[in-house]
Structures are given as C-alpha cells and as structure tokens.
Amino acid sequence: MKRIGIIGVGEIGRALVEGLRDPAGPTPEVFLSPRGARTSADLSERYEGVHVCADNQQVADRSELVIVAVRRQDRHEALDGLRVDGSKVAVNVMAGVTNDDLRSMLATDTARTTHATPAAPATDATLVRAIPLPSVRERRSVTVTYPSHPAVDSFFEQLGGALPVADEAAFDVFSALTGTLTAHYAYLATLTSWAAGHGIPAPDAEHYVRGLFQAVGRALGDETRSLQQLSADHETPRGNNERIRTTWFDETNAATLSNALDDLINDLRHPPDHRVHP
Missing domain, CATH: 1.10.3730 (ProC C-terminal domain-like fold)
Known part of the structure; x- marks a missing residue:
C-alpha cells in the first residue's frame, strides 16, 4: 500500500515510521495524527513523505491502511466520530481491544452524506489486529496478526515478518507475552x-x-x-x-x-x- 495512516503517534507509531523509511527502495506516504504532536512534528521534519494531518479524520481519509495505535484508555476520546470508509483497511494495535470493539466505535462513511446520528451503522472496513514491537524500526519485529490479511501481512513482512494466528484467543496469548x-x-x-x-x-x-x-x-x-x-x-x-x-x-x-x-x-x-x- 502506498498511503499509510497512523492515529496515535507514541513509541510504536514512531518505530513504524522509522522502519518504513527504506533508503534502498520506494517508501509509502505516511499521514500522522496530531496526537503526540511533538513526535509527529519531529518525524515529518526528518523524513520526506511524512505528513502531520489536522485531525484523525484527515488521516483516515488520506490513507489506504489506517493504523490505530492510541492507548486503550484513550480510545473513546480519540476515535469519537471517526468515519472509516469500507474500502480501507484498519489495523488495530490497541492491547485488549477486540476488532468488534473497534468496529463499534468507527462509523461508516455514509454518515458524512446522510447526516446520520451517533447510532449510525458501524464501519464495514476490514479490521485486523496486530502486535508490532519497537524493533519494527530495525525491521526485526515478528508481528502477530489476526485475522490474516494479505495487505497487512505483506506490510509487516517488510518490517521483520508477520505471524498470522487462527483466532483471537491465540492472539491474546501473544499479546500477554509482550507484557514481559x-x-x-x-x-x-x-x-x-x-x-x-x-x-x-x-x-x-x-x-x-x-x-x-x-x-x-x-x-x-x-x-x-x-x-x-x-x-x-x-x-x-x-x-x-x-x-x-x-x-x-x-x-x-x-x-x-x-x-x-x-x-x-x-x-x-x-x-x-x-x-x-x-
């Protein structure tokens, strides 16, 4: 994918941007949320093709693959009202937040044209959970994903490898291991x-x-x-x-x-x- 968005630019967000900067080949455009403003500004100054957006909606609109990397306790505030088009792929890297949970927080893009209420249908975008580690910056992180998705698995393969798992129960085991x-x-x-x-x-x-x-x-x-x-x-x-x-x-x-x-x-x-x- 040529356009990557990151909502929540903490340690993992920074590591992803640094890992994607490959001097030996083409790199995707990266769109960063204003959350973590200092980190986002630093990355946009250091790397060509990295942009800080005005808000999270702009990140989602400009990207093909949207990485949601906010802290679990901040997710409702950060994602409130966010619309994600059904053509997008959203990668959920929030520990302890299932894809069903995330889907219920993201509205379908029809809300933009129908003036839907907060009860508007949840997004029908593809959602994939992932556990990237800080070593993605050196392209040495084996990233667990669920469910397997060709574009997402290919994205993480270039950052050290992808390890798709069969179900969310297995995903939780790997998530717990990162806590050590x-x-x-x-x-x-x-x-x-x-x-x-x-x-x-x-x-x-x-x-x-x-x-x-x-x-x-x-x-x-x-x-x-x-x-x-x-x-x-x-x-x-x-x-x-x-x-x-x-x-x-x-x-x-x-x-x-x-x-x-x-x-x-x-x-x-x-x-x-x-x-x-x-």
Whole structure:
C-alpha cells in the first residue's frame, strides 16, 4: 500500500515510521495524527513523505491502511466520530481491544452524506489486529496478526515478518507475552545494581551486562535449537548457570510468572471497562 495512516503517534507509531523509511527502495506516504504532536512534528521534519494531518479524520481519509495505535484508555476520546470508509483497511494495535470493539466505535462513511446520528451503522472496513514491537524500526519485529490479511501481512513482512494466528484467543496469548519485555530490562538493571554494590563501577557493570545479553540475543537467532536446548548448551553440571537457574528461577518462581501471565491475559480478554459488576 502506498498511503499509510497512523492515529496515535507514541513509541510504536514512531518505530513504524522509522522502519518504513527504506533508503534502498520506494517508501509509502505516511499521514500522522496530531496526537503526540511533538513526535509527529519531529518525524515529518526528518523524513520526506511524512505528513502531520489536522485531525484523525484527515488521516483516515488520506490513507489506504489506517493504523490505530492510541492507548486503550484513550480510545473513546480519540476515535469519537471517526468515519472509516469500507474500502480501507484498519489495523488495530490497541492491547485488549477486540476488532468488534473497534468496529463499534468507527462509523461508516455514509454518515458524512446522510447526516446520520451517533447510532449510525458501524464501519464495514476490514479490521485486523496486530502486535508490532519497537524493533519494527530495525525491521526485526515478528508481528502477530489476526485475522490474516494479505495487505497487512505483506506490510509487516517488510518490517521483520508477520505471524498470522487462527483466532483471537491465540492472539491474546501473544499479546500477554509482550507484557514481559520491561521485566527483562528490570532483570538486567538488577544484575547491574548487584555488581555495582560489589564495587564494580556502574558504567562498567552495565557495559558488561549489555554485552552478555546481546550475545544471548544473537544465539536466539539460531532456530535450529529449541530454547530448552539453548539453555542446556549454556550449562555444565553443577556449574554457575545451573546453580542460578535452579536456586533462583525454581518451580515457585516459574509458577509465579505463569500466574502473572494468566492474570494479564484475563484482563486483556475482560478489560475493566467491559466487566459486569453485581
């Protein structure tokens, strides 16, 4: 697609724009909403073919593929009154917001010509959920999509890969997995703080920890070995790695993580604003 719109220009919106700027080939025009005004203005100044629109409606009108990337709690305010023509494809990247939820918020474009009331029919545009990660900026993000759609899957293939899933239940599992990212960074920060507490200069500790886990990231690129095999290959019996894994990341720790993910997926499937209270 040659015209991409992004409504809600936060970290993911910025990463998408940066990933689409391919110096080796043609790039699509990108239309940004005024939400996240500073980020939108910065991107339009840095990149040719990136435009800041007057409002969200202009983004939808000018684009073939519209990416809805506002925060879940802001969606009603941001999307109120937005009309999306049936010829468009809308990509829903809001965690915990189903396509049915989004469809109910978007009006059909007939509202423009019939002066329809707020109860006007919902849009008949194609809606696809997706989970792009910040690494789309380096074209290294495998993006989960549901349902599979050729144009959307092709769009994300150029940003690192698309992983279509069979249903929304599977999509929610992948969405929950993304909630572990900052816990990983916090884990690395804890290692750094521990080393600094034992007299290592903090910059040296952080430099070493970064290098240590960048090497782990490169090892993950070897998909001929399972994660269990990679773990085993990095351990020796009664060695340092085995000791930390078995004394810290034990069955209790693993169960706590699984329970936290179960709670998260429950919230994704039944967000607080959709729950029925007695």
